[in-house]
Amino acid sequence: MFTSQTSMQTSSFQDSIDVEEKDTDYDNEEMGYNQKIQLNCYYTIYLYQGTSLTLVDSSLPVEAEPELRCYISRRLSKGALLGGMGNIAAVELSVPEAAVGCYCCLLEQERSPEQPDADGNGYVICLMGGSEKGLNLFRLELDKYVQGLQSSLQTPELVNLETEIRPYLSMWYEESVMHIHRVVQMVQGSISFLLHAALSHIHVEVTNADDRTKADVARFIKAAGLQGLVQEDTTTASLYKASEALTDLVIDCSTSPPTLSNTVSNRFCDDWIQAFLNAAERCNPFLLRQILENFKLKAIQDMNSLKRFIRQAESSHYALFRCCQFLQGCGNGDVLLQNAHAEHRGLPEACSIIRVLDEFLSEQQAQG
Numbered sequence: 441m442f443t444s445q446t447s448m449q450t451s452s453f454q455d456s457i458d459v460e461e462k463d464t465d466y467d468n469e470e471m472g473y474n475q476k477i478q479l480n481c482y483y484t485i486y487l488y489q490g491t492s493l494t495l496v497d498s499s500l501p502v503e504a505e506p507e508l509r510c511y512i513s514r515r516l517s518k519g520a521l522l523g524g525m526g527n528i529a530a531v532e533l534s535v536p537e538a539a540v541g542c543y544c545c546l547l548e549q550e551r552s553p554e555q556p557d558a559d560g561n562g563y564v565i566c567l568m569g570g571s572e573k574g575l576n577l578f579r580l581e582l583d584k585y586v587q588g589l590q591s592s593l594q595t596p597e598l599v600n601l602e603t604e605i606r607p608y609l610s611m612w613y614e615e616s617v618m619h620i621h622r623v624v625q626m627v628q629g630s631i632s633f634l635l636h637a638a639l640s641h642i643h644v645e646v647t648n649a650d651d652r653t654k655a656d657v658a659r660f661i662k663a664a665g666l667q668g669l670v671q672e673d674t675t676t677a678s679l680y681k682a683s684e685a686l687t688d689l690v691i692d693c694s695t696s697p698p699t700l701s702n703t704v705s706n707r708f709c710d711d712w713i714q715a716f717l718n719a720a721e722r723c724n725p726f727l728l729r730q731i732l733e734n735f736k737l738k739a740i741q742d743m744n745s746l747k748r749f750i751r752q753a754e755s756s757h758y759a760l761f762r763c764c765q766f767l768q769g770c771g772n773g774d775v776l777l778q779n780a781h782a783e784h785r786g787l788p789e790a791c792s793i794i795r796v797l798d799e800f801l802s803e804q805q806a807q808g
Contacts, residue, residue, distance in 0.1 A: 480536060481569030483609040484508055488516070488546065488564050496563070496598060497606055504533040512544060512564055523548040523562065526583045530572040541575035543567040545586045547593060563593050567612050574726035577733070581616040581659075620728050623660040624720040626653070627691070630700050631716050632709040637689045638664035639739055639775045640704070649693035657691065664732055666740065707771030708739075739772065746776045747783070754789045763793070764800045773801045 484498035484505060493513055498505050511531055515521050523546050531542040548562035565586050569575070575582065592604045624631055637644050638661045646654045687702040712735050719727040749766055752759035767773035777798055784790035 479569055479613070481567070481613040482535070482540075483568070483612060484566040485605065485609065486512065486564040486566075488562050490561070491516070493564065497601060497609070499610065500533070500568070501535060504535050507531075507533050508542075508566060508568075511542075512566065515544065516546075516564075521546045521564065524587070526579060526586065528572055528575050528579060528582075531568070533568075535568075539571075540568045541570045541572040543575050543579075543582050543586075545583070547586065547590055549593070565589065565609070567609075567616075569613055570617075570726055577726060577729040578617050581619075582612075585612055585616045617725050619656040619659050620663065620732060621720055621723065621725045622653075622656050624716050624728060626656075626693075626698060627700070628697055628717065629713055630697075630703070632705040632713050633689060633700055633703040634660060635664055635709040635712060635735065636705045636775070637661065639666065639709075639772075640778060641665070642704070643688045644691065645688050646691045646693065649691075649698075653693060663729075664736065666736060706774055708742075708775070709772075711771065739775070742770050742772055743776055743779055746780060750780065750784065750790055750793055753793045760793060760796065763797055767797060767801055768804055773797075773804075777801065 482498070482500045482504075484500055485496045486509070487494040487496050493509055493516075495505065495509070498508075500508060508531065512521075515527070521527055521544060526543055526545040528541060528543050530539050532539045543566065545565050546562055547565060567575075567582060567586070589605065589608055592600055592608065598605065623634070627634060634644065634657070636642075644657060644661050646657050689703065690701045692699040692701070712731070715731050716728065719731055745766060746763065749759055749763040753763050767776065770776070777794060780794050780797075781791075784794060
């Protein structure tokens, strides 16, 4: 029975890692896309007053912009664009890709004392590139990036169009989509140490690096972590308290490639290295994000499995044996038990089982 169970676990894990071979949409949207030729991406900004759209600036081909304007007008007439909330869809335009993913967001202007009831006025920001499926993976990043433009849109004349707004919009793809790719390219096979740090709530310090590199690493750690997905706030606090005893992971960027110290990984994180490297080599940020999401999903599934085994082990020695077998086979036992300690704090029976599992895992590690 355990052989069958282990086989199923292995199959499920391999399915998670093999996303790049099963899901070809991310490659089809980027044919010929490599390290030297980036994916075509575009932006457009419209002034929205009442029911009319006025073009402010666009990087789209001349023939494609009116097509986009018609599409946005239809969306607005249907009430499909809400202030401050991004909307992503596939749009057919006169561009080389024919159909592209389009992120649209209405940034409403602050109401003035003279017009407290003014409604529907503002700017519509459109960011286009890749596919609808690809952009959906970066929805949170795109929302945050567009909101960062709000303060630059307060002057009606937009005298800062060339100095602030256009440069900002031109960098949307680099800043909102490519950060995961830059981190993987930078650390290469050491990516497993960052993955482990993210799951373990270990602080990562980046030294001798510019601000963008530090921000990229911080965003990668946040994207790879499980905060808000598997624990309540009190449990998260417990996890951070438990991680205080662990040493910070340090990335020294004074060398190329960077030097990492205080590194910790496990078999689970190591098994994902090649999938990340393959996607990075193909310069495919959408595939990289999907792999990262699959990594998190697999970690969550294993955490849920361990919680189920622990509940069963409270009344069954056989279930306790299954817990041990599971921890030995998953390769992520240290991370799972760290989370289990935090989630079962205050439950004496569960804590006693977790102590037994801790001892078992320590013995296994001591034996190599």
